[in-house]
Amino acid sequence: MTRRDAVKIWRFGLHVLRELRGPLVVAALLVLGGGAFFAATLPQSYAQGCYTAFMLMLGEPTREFPEHWADRALFFLIPVVGLGAVADSVVRLGYLIFSSKRKLEEWWIMEASTLKNHVVVCGLGRVGYRIAVDLLALGESVVGIERNRESHLAGELLDLGVPVLFGDVRLRQTLEKANLAQAKSVILATTDDLANLDGALTAREIKPEIQVVMRLFDDTLARKVAGSLKLPAISTSAVSSPAFVAAATGRAVLHAFQVDGTTFHVADLRVGRLAGQSSSQLRKAFSANVVVHVSHKGGTLEPDPARPFEAGDTLVLAAPIERLRSLEEANRG
Numbered sequence: 001m002t003r004r005d006a007v008k009i010w011r012f013g014l015h016v017l018r019e020l021r022g023p024l025v026v027a028a029l030l031v032l033g034g035g036a037f038f039a040a041t042l043p044q045s046y047a048q049g050c051y052t053a054f055m056l057m058l059g060e061p062t063r064e065f066p067e068h069w070a071d072r073a074l075f076f077l078i079p080v081v082g083l084g085a086v087a088d089s090v091v092r093l094g095y096l097i098f099s100s101k102r103k104l105e106e107w108w109i110m111e112a113s114t115l116k117n118h119v120v121v122c123g124l125g126r127v128g129y130r131i132a133v134d135l136l137a138l139g140e141s142v143v144g145i146e147r148n149r150e151s152h153l154a155g156e157l158l159d160l161g162v163p164v165l166f167g168d169v170r171l172r173q174t175l176e177k178a179n180l181a182q183a184k185s186v187i188l189a190t191t192d193d194l195a196n197l198d199g200a201l202t203a204r205e206i207k208p209e210i211q212v213v214m215r216l217f218d219d220t221l222a223r224k225v226a227g228s229l230k231l232p233a234i235s236t237s238a239v240s241s242p243a244f245v246a247a248a249t250g251r252a253v254l255h256a257f258q259v260d261g262t263t264f265h266v267a268d269l270r271v272g273r274l275a276g277q278s279s280s281q282l283r284k285a286f287s288a289n290v291v292v293h294v295s296h297k298g299g300t301l302e303p304d305p306a307r308p309f310e311a312g313d314t315l316v317l318a319a320p321i322e323r324l325r326s327l328e329e330a331n332r333g
Helices: 003-019 023-039 046-057 070-104 107-115 127-138 152-159 173-177 193-206 219-230 236-249 279-286 321-332
Strands: 119-122 142-146 165-166 183-187 213-217 233-234 253-259 262-270 288-296 314-319
Touching: 003 152, 023 046, 023 070, 046 070, 070 107, 107 165, 107 213, 107 262, 107 314, 119 127, 119 193, 127 142, 142 152, 173 193, 183 193, 193 213, 193 219, 279 288, 279 321, 288 321, 314 321
Parallel strands: 119 142, 119 183, 142 165, 183 213, 213 233
Antiparallel strands: 253 262, 262 314, 288 314
16 A cells, blocks of 8 residues: 555545534533433443443443433433434445445545645646646646536546536635645636636635646736736647647647747757757757757767757757747758
């Protein structure tokens, strides 16, 4: 058993105790309080009084019916209240087991309550689903939130063992069910910009220091949110447009990312007229960084600032799009 499994079992036990805290408190009061009363009114010690009260609670009296009216009242009261507390505990525990077998939402709420330093992904469409799967691949714990109960992608995450809760991300109670107070970050990836923004602000109300990342379609809104509210906002159009441009122009743009408001593109380039140049020269002339150098003879080479490129080599570069364009022109001659 790994440490993570042990911690999960421990937190599951704590969750069960929280679920049964009401009946357990009632039972404890009956046993301890009844024991003290019986010790004062009957010829027995406190320990014997507690045992008498405990057996009465189970409907199995160990003493004959007492003479004092107060003792008689407790002989009637303790079994009724005690059996009620026991029955309530059995029903709660049975429903918890039933929920685990049928994988009902109550079970996933319990699963979420046992997590800590997890990531809450809101909106389990194609983007949210991919985010959740990639986080799992990195070894992160994930809790999903989806509004559409018929979402097949949410069902796929459930099959992977990811707790998925159904509700509106704008509601505080939905985020609290995902145990957001113990999460390290929340990603809002629904298709509704306002819902993402509302959910982000609600998340910060619950946990002011939590890392919040939003998906926004409106570029203007994304810039204002990132600048004014200090909430990282990723514009879907800004991220996806490089792929469309690359496909239309024949370029091989592999990825795009932003650093301090500047968009960098990762693209590959087959060396032509740039043969003889080195990565340090490309960095100085074009502000382009060589990430991977693949030799035309076969094999991947470690990027060496001084090693000259040969014709036919393939370079994977990271640079702003205008720098890549200049570099492509220089490579074509």
